[in-house]
Amino acid sequence: MATSQDYRLGDFTFPRGWFMIATSAEVNTHKPLALRFFGRDFALYRGQETGRIVLLDAYCPHMKTHLAARNDTSYVIIDGGGTNVEGDSIRCPYHAWRFGPDGQCDDIPYHDGPIPKTACIKSWPVTESLGAIWIWHDPEGGEPQWDHPSLPQWHDPAWVQWQFDDLGTLEQHPQEVIDNICDYGHLGPIHGSTVERYENEFRGHVATQRQCGPHRTLVREDGGSPILHTDTSYHGPGVLISHLTGYYDSILMITHTPIEDGTIKVWHALLVKSPSDSDKVTVQDTIAARQFQHASLLAFMQDFEVWTNKAPCFNGMFIPSDGPFMKARLWYKQFYNPRERVQEFLDQCEGVYVPRGATAYSG
Ligand code: FES
Ligand SMILES: [Fe+2]
Known part of the structure; x- marks a missing residue:
């Protein structure tokens, strides 16, 4: 471990x-x-x-x-x-x-x-x-530095509330999961995405990935968007929230919490805007939303399968066409150090990054 x-x-x-x-x-x-x-x-x-x-x-x-x-x-x-x-x-x-x-x-x-x-x-x-x-x-016993996770859509009757998928224990340090936020190179081989535009941004306690492009499973050609847009952020070290526009408008949440030093417990969930576009969800909406959450879970399991068996990556052999792994790791360090040192890490990582050869999301 x-x-x-x-x-x-x-x-x-x-x-x-x-x-x-x-x-x-x-x-x-x-x-x-x-x-x-x-x-x-x-x-x-x-x-x-x-x-x-x-x-x-x-x-x-x-x-x-x-x-x-x-x-x-x-x-x-x-x-x-x-x-x-x-x-x-x-x-x-x-x-x-x-x-x-x-x-x-x-x-x-x-x-x-x-x-x-x-x-x-x-x-x-x-x-x-x-x-x-x-x-x-908080290892220092301080007050929360930012608000607990919440979403206005959670109480909106036009959105289907999620039921969590409990993925159990992953015998991997959370660093390996955090790396995913900037892993440009895995989007094609693992998720079947054809990325057209991509960027990462690190600001304060938030690490963001924006990308778009066709996707093998999470988009539709029949009226919905054939392009999957995802705007994904870690809000602190344990909560990832992603806004997806593809098959249906939806919001993905993946959370991971340390159990021991080097193991985590993982949950997955998906909030889906009424697939029939009604302002109050119907039973059919709920069924469609559950199916879409399952498709999203399968996409996440593609990452999970690799993480289950990989060795820890302390010093990756990163190339300029990879995402900004070293920046993401500096961003992550702010949470493992006293508050008075946070700025030191932010000074080294804040900014917008586009891998070599990729097109920036915001142009
Ligand atoms: S009351 Fe005796 S062990 Fe709890
Ligand atoms: Fe992934």
């Missing part, structure tokens, strides 16, 4: 940014969810009182019981109707200490003295958006 250090990314093992940790559907249950990200274990649940999402470190401070691991035999769970979530709180299955959404212990059933202040678990700020749960991960 190649690590962040192996790629010489910077001081931090895990980057700063917004990361997806679960789908909303996964927490639409009364049971807590055991998660592992950033090399640590978490308990995630939806409070049954207010519906708020709570993310706590997984281990009870009393004797380190996992609060969300499977347990069918504790009377805490049995008496709780199959769950240890109580209102917006969670009760440990072992000795029944209860913790509020702020992580503070507020009840020890067999103890009538004051509850020690240190009977507390770390509670992490999380937010729900786009049918997903997001965490701001």
Whole structure:
């Protein structure tokens, strides 16, 4: 497993940014969810009182019981109707200490003295958006530097909301996935695109790729556009959003979140504008959108298949006709280093780049 250090990314093992940790559907249950990200274990649940999402470190401070691991035999769970979530709180299955959404212990059933202040678990700020749960991960413990992922189209009745494809664990450092944002040379061989215009741009926490051209699978000749336009950006290190104009207008999202140093969990989703162009989606629209999401997933799987088996690329043999890999890697480093050094990396990567022999997208 190649690590962040192996790629010489910077001081931090895990980057700063917004990361997806679960789908909303996964927490639409009364049971807590055991998660592992950033090399640590978490308990995630939806409070049954207010519906708020709570993310706590997984281990009870009393004797380190996992609060969300499977347990069918504790009377805490049995008496709780199959769950240890109580209102917006969670009760440990072992000795029944209860913790509020702020992580503070507020009840020890067999103890009538004051509850020690240190009977507390770390509670992490999380937010729900786009049918997903997001965490701001920050090795320096700072406030979010940019807004969590959101799209105005998500609440537009003319767009079919996505259901996530969970691609599971990829045994690859996220650097290998990030490289894709500037990988001009793979668009033909992997995706069947005939790229006519192409460019990358790096600005602040956003890395963008714009390209257009005919595509083997994602366009149609019968009335829709025969040309696929994609405008794709990483918003920070873990969230890619792509606006596609081809078969249907749609918005692709791919998220990846570190599990350990050198492995990630990956999701894919596609928001599709009503294929029948109605202002309120129909059942037929939803079926067409699901099929189009599947086609998009297959296109993504073409990348995924290569990533599954490749060796880590620490120093690629890049040529001038490749995309700006070294610029993208400098851009990515800003998230692995203290905020005070961000500008140093931006000074080395911000700008618009066109590979040798390609035509710039914006002309
Ligand atoms: S280990 Fe959690 S209450 Fe004892
Ligand atoms: Fe790709």
